[in-house]
Amino acid sequence: MDATTSAIVWTKQRPQPSWLVRLFDWKPFLIFACMLPAIGLLMVFLTYPLGLGIWLAFTDATIGRDGKWIGLENFIWLAEDPIFWSSVFYSVFYTAVATVGKFGLGLWLALLLNNHIPFKSLLRAIVLLPWIVPTVLSAIAFWWIYDAQFSVISWFVVDVLGLRDRYFDFLGSAWPARWSLIAANIWRGIPFVAITLLAGLQTISPSLYEAALLDGSTGWQRFRYITFPLLLPILAIVMTFSIIFTFTDFQLVYAITRGGPVNSTHLMATLAFQRGIPGGQLAEGAAIAVAMIPFLVFATLFSYFALARRKWQQGESND
């Protein structure tokens, strides 16, 4: 840099960086500094509450009063509570039916979008819309669609088609309300499944299909022996996510029915909320939340083993 001055000093000392720069260039410190914000936040607001939640489940804490250890009393109390068991049943039922619906329809939509069609990117953008919009807001739209007096579905079926003579009572009794919630959940879940599976479909090499066509395969055989096996790894991941987040769903049920009529549509999450926050029984709410953990662990292990097969965590690209 000093080339313009008269005497060129060839042996110019490289400026010694300040101690701060050197500290940040020291790898162990740099690693520590880089990991600190993420790990710190996750430890304080995720790991610690998780432990605290499990501790709370074994205490008698309420809002404004620190609990003391009471052992399994909360769980014994819950085991005799028919509303708790009905929420467990509905959580499992809701997850099972909604997952089957989402994946059936989502896979179908992905296969449709994988064809050569005009306006493909526009269609893809439209399809994702239900997933982008805040769940509660689309749930309110569904609430209005399911309204007892002014439902557009009832209007269509009764006044236009004339198939029935009475309006549907979607949310007024237990089973119709349960199915209505499942339908709304499927509606919201299809886009995510379809778009992620579409990405999986696009990684399958067309030459496999060409080879299969030359061998005289039928459409079903191509799906069964090429598409499905190659889609399986991504399907397993997406399904784990979907199962976990459907099982712990809260927003949809809270927005549309708040657990009613007569507690018949409570999921475990909504019941935990109702008992824990407005009801003030923190410990009981925490116990219900902790009761969800075994199901989640099961789903996570499923994910881990499905993923471990691909050895992707090692950071090697083997696909």
Added chain:
Amino acid sequence: MSDAAAAAAPARKESATVTPELMSWDTRTRRVVTIYVPLACFVFILLFPFYWMTITAFKPNHELYNLRDYNPLWISSPTLDHINHLLFNTAYPSWLMTTMGIAIGSTFLSLFAATLAAYAIQRLRFKGSQYVGLAIYLAYLVPPSILFIPLALMVFKLGLFDSPFALILTYPTFLIPFCTWLLIGYFKSIPYELEECALIDGATRLQILTKITLPLATPGLISAGIFSFTLSWNEFIYALAFISSSEKKTVPVAILTELVTGDVYQWGALMAGSLLGSLPVAIFYSFFVDYYVSSLTGAVKE
């Protein structure tokens, strides 16, 4: 060329049977029935609630509650009453601002933490970094539904109850894992040689991060940012549990708890609120749809 084709076509029709044409007609119908009709049904079902939301927001009440005399699928006299009511008789503008502030704050916080963590895991490569990566991934699988009760207690003890900071600090719990995972994938795609060159030229690690890796990972940062913004905009359960005073609520919570009063639901205002609450994310999304899709699928494919 076209002449030759035109000449060839009738000739072939005479010599061969009509089957080829029938086949082509058949496949075309088949295509319509197996692809376009189901696709149209999907698009209709996926979009109908939005159409219904929009149309309700602009419908006067007497049309809204009279299905016999007015066609519910159309508006005969559109009105802005509901939106007017929402903007001037409720705290809607302040809810929007709060939500926006919280979403931006938590997005920046998580992007900052996630970028550094992803860089350390993917580029600094310390012993056990893969396990840290896996642990962060597993953190994503812990749903807010099992955390909100202990978090509510913590927030209360920390004196953050009813303050937007409670949400800005807790949203990163589900944003950081996702962003870190996404950015690890992006950093992986940047050639390591670039960093080695910079090291030889005497750059420090931080200079490498700010001058080489981050500019190259901009698409990844944008995807992660958009994703975080939408997720925090849509978050519900923490906002419901940690905020109690009316004017500090976020849009999804406020619409559900403040606009639903008594037994008579203001459907017009509810739908107008839902529409306006959905618009920012929808507009945001429409600008960056490709980044969004790539982040969604990239994270799953990784």
